[in-house]
Amino acid sequence: MRLTVNEKRKRAVMSLEMSLKAAVDSESDDSVMHRIAQKNGFNINTFRSSLNPTTPTHKANIYHLEAVLAETRDPRIMDSLCAIHGNAAWFELPEIEHMNQINFMNKIGKLAREQGVLAQSIAAALSDGSINNDELSVIRKDAYDLIRITATLLAMAEKQYWSE
Numbered sequence: 001m002r003l004t005v006n007e008k009r010k011r012a013v014m015s016l017e018m019s020l021k022a023a024v025d026s027e028s029d030d031s032v033m034h035r036i037a038q039k040n041g042f043n044i045n046t047f048r049s050s051l052n053p054t055t056p057t058h059k060a061n062i063y064h065l066e067a068v069l070a071e072t073r074d075p076r077i078m079d080s081l082c083a084i085h086g087n088a089a090w091f092e093l094p095e096i097e098h099m100n101q102i103n104f105m106n107k108i109g110k111l112a113r114e115q116g117v118l119a120q121s122i123a124a125a126l127s128d129g130s131i132n133n134d135e136l137s138v139i140r141k142d143a144y145d146l147i148r149i150t151a152t153l154l155a156m157a158e159k160q161y162w163s164e
Helices: 005-011 016-024 031-040 044-051 062-072 075-085 101-126 133-163
Strands: none
Touching: 005 133, 016 031, 016 044, 016 062, 016 075, 031 044, 031 062, 044 062, 062 075, 075 133, 101 133
């Protein structure tokens, strides 16, 4: 299965700079950046410039990172941080609703799908005998998704165990 350039970009891990920008950019809601700036006492124009990767005079700082992550909880930011580290992964502890066999089976099905997606990413990347940077970003993202669904299954099983 060949992916288009746009599909690869959607599935790849972004740079931290790009993930911060993507987290506050919304075609339907222009107020996210304004809300973050207001809550944190940032000058909106400086903040906007700091999150724009093409602005050479301003760069996002640790306070911007903290504010955007706290407000948006955008998983692309966490993916970027893990990629910077190079030997880390993350998962969000799930909020487990009503437990039943259907929920377990749905999660197991999702686990199988994610495993298949990861296997396809690796196979496609290796088809020419090497893995380039873009292919590695897609593989990394797919692997993180697999880890997250696995953690959810574990949390569901633990909740079931402790509730008995």
